[in-house]
Amino acid sequence: xxxICLPKNLxxxxxxxxxxxxxxxxxxxxxxxxxxxGKMYGYEITQTVKEMTDGKIKITEGALYPTLHxxxxxxxxxxxxxxxxxxxxxxxxxTEQGQKTVLVKVNEFADFIETMKYLLDIQQKPSNA
Amino acid sequence: xxxICLPKNLxxxxxxxxxxxxxxxxxxxxxxxxxxxGKMYGYEITQTVKEMTDGKIKITEGALYPTLHxxxxxxxxxxxxxxxxxxxxxxxxxTEQGQKTVLVKVNEFADFIETMKYLLDIQQKPSNA
DNA sequence: ATTTTATACCTAAGAAACTTATGTATAAAA
DNA sequence: TTTTATACATAAGTTTCTTAGGTATAAAAT
Numbered sequence: 615x616x617x618i619c620l621p622k623n624l625x626x627x628x629x630x631x632x633x634x635x636x637x638x639x640x641x642x643x644x645x646x647x648x649x650x651x652g653k654m655y656g657y658e659i660t661q662t663v664k665e666m667t668d669g670k671i672k673i674t675e676g677a678l679y680p681t682l683h684x685x686x687x688x689x690x691x692x693x694x695x696x697x698x699x700x701x702x703x704x705x706x707x708x709t710e711q712g713q714k715t716v717l718v719k720v721n722e723f724a725d726f727i728e729t730m731k732y733l734l735d736i737q738q739k740p741s742n743a
Numbered sequence: 744x745x746x747i748c749l750p751k752n753l754x755x756x757x758x759x760x761x762x763x764x765x766x767x768x769x770x771x772x773x774x775x776x777x778x779x780x781g782k783m784y785g786y787e788i789t790q791t792v793k794e795m796t797d798g799k800i801k802i803t804e805g806a807l808y809p810t811l812h813x814x815x816x817x818x819x820x821x822x823x824x825x826x827x828x829x830x831x832x833x834x835x836x837x838t839e840q841g842q843k844t845v846l847v848k849v850n851e852f853a854d855f856i857e858t859m860k861y862l863l864d865i866q867q868k869p870s871n872a
Numbered sequence: 873a874t875t876t877t878a879t880a881c882c883t884a885a886g887a888a889a890c891t892t893a894t895g896t897a898t899a900a901a902a
Numbered sequence: 903t904t905t906t907a908t909a910c911a912t913a914a915g916t917t918t919c920t921t922a923g924g925t926a927t928a929a930a931a932t
Contacts, residue, residue: 631851631854631855631858634766634767634768634888634889634919635767635768635851635852635855636767636919637763637766637767637888637889637917637918637919638763638764638765638766638767638917638918638919639763639764639859640918640919642863643862643863646862646863646864650864655880655881656880656881657878657879657880657881658880661879663862666861666862667858667861667862670854670858671858671862674919674920674921675880675881675882676882676883676884676919676920676921676922677918677919677920679881679882679883680882680883680918680919681918681919683882698879698880698927698928699927699928700926700927700928701879701880701881701926701927701928702880702881702927703879703880703881704880704881720863720865722760722764723764723859723863723865724863724865725760725799726760726764726799727856727859727860727865729760729796729799729800730768730852730856731856732795732796733772733775733792733795733796733800734771734772734775734849734852734853735775735779736849736852736853736856763890763917763918765890766888766889766890766917766918767888767889767890769889769890784909784910785909785910786907786908786909786910787909790908803890803891803892804909804910804911805890805891805892805893805911805912805913806889806890806891808910808911808912809889809890809911809912810889810890812911827898827899827908827909828898828899829897829898829899830897830898830899830908830909830910831898831909831910832908832909832910833909833910
């Protein structure tokens, strides 16, 4: 696992984040993806997040599947099986409860970001023009 | 423990964050405070963070002290005991290594924020004029 | 043709970082 | 004199990951 991360004149360069940071945001990420894309299956979620973050966030399957099962047991998501040839996919969608949960969770994280930026005195990232 | 957190027309209202979010940022918070304030003792850190975040982030002592011991064992911080009457305070300061660590950690968190904002499609918070 | 890689699901042991509870002791306030 | 605030600490338990393993199908590479 690569964890090289050095500050270079205020340029943000990270290959991958330490797992402590990602820890706690997994449910929020999953719920938000389902909100934006309607339905997704587990493997698709890991690939999408990896692509969207340029490999900075990699969701392991050992973390993903137990979380999906937890969200389903909790009533935030449901699923339908779909067969692609002989291979099965479990397509997950948000329940009505999940649609509320995702708003709360994303909102909470947005607030958390603002608080942390103040606490750590983090300035706005200048857009790379 | 209060965990009421509801979205109200894009206004961020949170009484306290779920512990999962704060998890993973504790070392960064402590190191950055020591960087900005020179030296601090444990209890002072908990109070300062509580005040700076309007009670949104409360560092418990069960989390704080083991973390301080871990940072010290790791060589990022050192301490000097100071007696206020008969009561002892352990004033912590950054070591040279710690001064590098804090830059890396704050930088990593800043990068993480940007990635998560993109991933969760979070817009800039409008300043409450 | 066969081996490797990608897809797609899953669980279980162990580690990390917390919470909750508890303990000790001094100083200030009610 | 009791309660609250200050100031340190540890330990059991919980959550949420990582790491490692397992099963099986489909596509790509050798």
